Amino acid sequence: MAKAKTVFFCTSCGNEYSKWLGRCPACGEWNTMQERTVVAAAASSKTVAVPGEGRRPVRLKDVEMGVEDRITLRSAELDRILGGGLVKGSLVLIGGEPGIGKSTLSLQIPLSNPVLKPSM
Ligand SMILES: [Zn+2]
Structure with missing residues (x-):
């Protein structure tokens, strides 16, 4: 089963940390940490970012069907x-x-x- 966890990304260099830091150890920038929730895949150690802004669930009845040629x-x-x-x-x-x-x-x-x- 997928497990959600909170991680912190540096908005400057993109490095990921398990806890909030005032200064990014990788790039040295201050106050660049941003909190995100990720879902860890059950069978592997890979993490998948949860879709954020701009992507929202849509009810099946609201899905527009395109007509293919x-x-x-x-x-x-x-x-x-x-x-x-x-x-x-x-x-x-x-x-x-x-x-x-x-x-x-x-x-x-x-x-x-x-x-x-x-x-x-
Ligand atoms: Zn950084």
Whole structure:
């Protein structure tokens, strides 16, 4: 389980200390310590800064869904399983057991779409 702890960062040089100090031992600046809460990862000693100002939780109902430009594969079934076609710039991984039909399915994707044509 993640454990939150308080650390102090020097705003001048960025060094981290476990307690507040009037003068940063690393850079020698005075009154540059700033308190922050960090969450230590459970399985490692790495620390992750808790999102601060400008990042606030948003309710799911308030999340705005963008509409991606999709490339239709001219196959109703392929378009349906891809959520309406390929999203430009995305990558689709087709996986499965040997012989399940990955190549057969891939060969059904028409290459008449100029976006999907391999360039040689
Ligand atoms: Zn410093």
